[in-house]
Amino acid sequence: MKIGAGLIAVCLAWNAAAAQQRPADCVSTPDLSALYNAGWGNGLHNNRQQPYSNIDLANVGSLELAWVFALDENPAPHSYPVITADTLFIGTPDGNLYALDRFSGCQRWRMSVDEPIRSGITYGRVDTPEGIRHLLFFGTFQGNVFAVDAGTGELVWQADVKDHAWAMVTGTPSYHDGRLYVPISSGEVALAANPFYGCCTFRGALRALNAATGALLWNTHVIDEEPQVTGRHYLFVDEYGPSGAPVWSSPTLDPENRRVYVGTGENYTRPATSRSDSIVAFDMDTGTILWHQQYTAEDAFNMACGLPIKANCPENSGPDLDFGAPPILSETEDGTPILLAGQKSGGVYGIDPATGERRWQQYFGRGGMLGGVHWGMAVNQQQNLLIAPISDIPTGKRNDREADPGLHALDISTGKPRWSTPHAANCEGREQCRGGLSAAITATDQLVFAAGLDGSLMAYDLETGNIVWSYDSWREFESVNGLPANGGAIDVHGPALAGDYLYVQSGYGTFGQKGGNALLAFRINPGSEPGAARE
Amino acid sequence: MNDAAASSVPRLRLRRFVATLLDLAILIPAGLLLMLVTGLVESAAAWVMPQPIIRLAGLAVATYLLVNGYPLFVHGQTLGKRIMGIRLEQAAAGGRLPVWKLAWRAAAIPAVALLISLQLLLPLYLLTGLSIFLPNQRTLQDYLSGSRVVRAA
Numbered sequence: 303m304k305i306g307a308g309l310i311a312v313c314l315a316w317n318a319a320a321a322q323q324r325p326a327d328c329v330s331t332p333d334l335s336a337l338y339n340a341g342w343g344n345g346l347h348n349n350r351q352q353p354y355s356n357i358d359l360a361n362v363g364s365l366e367l368a369w370v371f372a373l374d375e376n377p378a379p380h381s382y383p384v385i386t387a388d389t390l391f392i393g394t395p396d397g398n399l400y401a402l403d404r405f406s407g408c409q410r411w412r413m414s415v416d417e418p419i420r421s422g423i424t425y426g427r428v429d430t431p432e433g434i435r436h437l438l439f440f441g442t443f444q445g446n447v448f449a450v451d452a453g454t455g456e457l458v459w460q461a462d463v464k465d466h467a468w469a470m471v472t473g474t475p476s477y478h479d480g481r482l483y484v485p486i487s488s489g490e491v492a493l494a495a496n497p498f499y500g501c502c503t504f505r506g507a508l509r510a511l512n513a514a515t516g517a518l519l520w521n522t523h524v525i526d527e528e529p530q531v532t533g534r535h536y537l538f539v540d541e542y543g544p545s546g547a548p549v550w551s552s553p554t555l556d557p558e559n560r561r562v563y564v565g566t567g568e569n570y571t572r573p574a575t576s577r578s579d580s581i582v583a584f585d586m587d588t589g590t591i592l593w594h595q596q597y598t599a600e601d602a603f604n605m606a607c608g609l610p611i612k613a614n615c616p617e618n619s620g621p622d623l624d625f626g627a628p629p630i631l632s633e634t635e636d637g638t639p640i641l642l643a644g645q646k647s648g649g650v651y652g653i654d655p656a657t658g659e660r661r662w663q664q665y666f667g668r669g670g671m672l673g674g675v676h677w678g679m680a681v682n683q684q685q686n687l688l689i690a691p692i693s694d695i696p697t698g699k700r701n702d703r704e705a706d707p708g709l710h711a712l713d714i715s716t717g718k719p720r721w722s723t724p725h726a727a728n729c730e731g732r733e734q735c736r737g738g739l740s741a742a743i744t745a746t747d748q749l750v751f752a753a754g755l756d757g758s759l760m761a762y763d764l765e766t767g768n769i770v771w772s773y774d775s776w777r778e779f780e781s782v783n784g785l786p787a788n789g790g791a792i793d794v795h796g797p798a799l800a801g802d803y804l805y806v807q808s809g810y811g812t813f814g815q816k817g818g819n820a821l822l823a824f825r826i827n828p829g830s831e832p833g834a835a836r837e
Numbered sequence: 838m839n840d841a842a843a844s845s846v847p848r849l850r851l852r853r854f855v856a857t858l859l860d861l862a863i864l865i866p867a868g869l870l871l872m873l874v875t876g877l878v879e880s881a882a883a884w885v886m887p888q889p890i891i892r893l894a895g896l897a898v899a900t901y902l903l904v905n906g907y908p909l910f911v912h913g914q915t916l917g918k919r920i921m922g923i924r925l926e927q928a929a930a931g932g933r934l935p936v937w938k939l940a941w942r943a944a945a946i947p948a949v950a951l952l953i954s955l956q957l958l959l960p961l962y963l964l965t966g967l968s969i970f971l972p973n974q975r976t977l978q979d980y981l982s983g984s985r986v987v988r989a990a
């Protein structure tokens with residue numbers, strides 16, 4: 303009897319301990335009545351300007367860590383949130399899509415897919431045969447696109463959008479008026495490192511899907527020609543071309559003129575084509591390519607070029623200067639539309655969105671395979687300001703220019719520099735630490751938020767470029783869901799803003815950088831939103 | 838096997854060891870050649886899981902059958918054994934091993950090891966291989982298939 307009682311006591315104690323470790327849940331339906339952020343670019347134009355942030359010059363100094371959520375275990379989270387009135391939706395490379403209470407980090411619901419979620423999340427209010435539905439869309443490493451009910455987490459449809467075994471969706475799909483525009487990139491650039499692989503047959507593409515059903519509406523390859531055998535190595539291994547020109551980033555939509563703009567990557571093999579490392583405009587309705595403007599010609603490169611066995615490396619390999627960041631559709635001071643594009647070369651360009659003609663260009667730093675401009679720039683339309691984060695990690699082919707990692711602001715109308723703030727890397731005593739600003743940035747009316755590969759998170763005064771707040775995320779955190787949470791390099795999609803809050807993922811364990819899994823939420827104090835008031 | 842019987846077994850340890858090394862040295866380039874000629878891993882689809890495992894395992898089996906299996910069946914010798922002047926025969930009756938015994942001899946250990954764990958394959962092979970240093974010079978494979986290695990005439 304005593305033994306039985308003892309066992310029960312042990313079980314109860316065990317359960318109590320387990321309960322403490324259990325993720326904090328607050329099972330409930332998200333409030334979808336208001337949207338802070340419906341996709342990667344804070345709007346169709348990918349301008350990354352957040353007008354609905356309460357964080358300003360006066361209160362930014364009071365930003366403090368509110369909660370931390372551990373994004374599962376994979377140390378290279380690659381998603382970007384949709385943020386509504388009370389909920390933040392974010393994916394993980396372990397295949398989970400979370401709906402979190404954005405004030406506390408507790409979990410409203412979670413749904414899972416059997417593949418790594420690779421893109422940011424996009425929201426669409428979609429007219430379906432069953433009525434209006436609030437859907438979340440995301441792409442995966444396996445080249446699938448999923449649509450999920452934002453209220454319940456129920457899977458609505460799944461579409462395989464690849465026509466190549468190694469195609470994937472890394473750029474966040476863009477939604478407008480019942481259609482989803484999906485950028486297609488690929489991992490074939492890395493597969494080419496295998497000397498026995500017949501490189502390369504992938505061609506970058508843009509696809510339009512019916513957002514209600516996932517049905518394909520149109521599909522346009524960036525390169526028109528089908529790859530053909532161009533040579534052979536090891537007597538038997540065929541080589542193919544043209545190939546490459548992946549679309550890495552979120553398409554920029556211009557519904558007024560019925561155009562979609564994307565940036566493309568390098569060719570994987572020769573012959574090089576005229577649409578690699580380019581800005582390309584598509585007809586929104588048909589997918590026809592309207593114009594393209596190339597910024598680096600003859601750039602044929604793949605991962606074999608960095609290895610001792612270069613069987614698949616193209617002859618006279620190029621510098622690998624993709625457009626990893628999507629173009630921004632903006633306006634000059636006099637209201638003239640302008641497309642703003644940043645390249646891994648460090649080149650920033652002002653482009654006529656109707657013709658593709660280059661209006662101005664400006665270069666920052668030395669550029670390289672990991673930027674230059676790597677993931678994304680931001681604008682502040684009121685101040686006619688374009689802000690470009692420069693990474694300048696010493697990679698790729700050398701050139702004559704000096705590295706200049708940091709944040710650089712330009713005049714949208716003319717491309718003339720306004721201010722530059724160098725980034726002083728905080729890497730002393732830290733392994734896998736690099737300087738430079740690689741992640742995409744986000745602007746408000748008065749501030750711009752940027753993050754470093756050294757784990758630093760900073761707010762800059764938009765007028766002067768002065769750093770007005772900073773935080774070091776290169777550390778361990780206690781998470782609200784009970785899992786170990788680690789910060790590291792901040793890369794990829796960068797900060798997101800909503801009301802009193804600033805959200806960012808710390809840790810990105812690729813390219814030799816320090817991984818992590820921490821979703822950090824900061825809040826101004828005292829705040830005006832419910833989360834702050836609860837304190 | 839008693840001491841007298843053990844002493845009647847010819848000492849072939851070095852020959853067997855060298856023959857094994859020679860067979861390995863032939864198998865690896867032969868496998869590579871087969872891979873190149875067939876284009877087995879040339880396509881993008883070949884590198885999407887679980888295709889690499891299936892194809893490379895298939896390649897390993899095909900290479901073994903072509904390079905070792907067929908000559909063993911026909912002559913009781915792999916190329917390595919032929920060079921080293923030894924051959925495989927039925928332990929009890931002498932003579933050529935039937936196909937099923939050859940297959941069993943080749944596949945028994947990997948099959949068992951795979952069932953336990955793929956990670957155990959190499960240590961298990963090494964362990965059973967060491968049994969040729971016992972007095973009767975027969976490996977576990979030999980016992981399982983009723984074979985032994987003798988000097989070629």
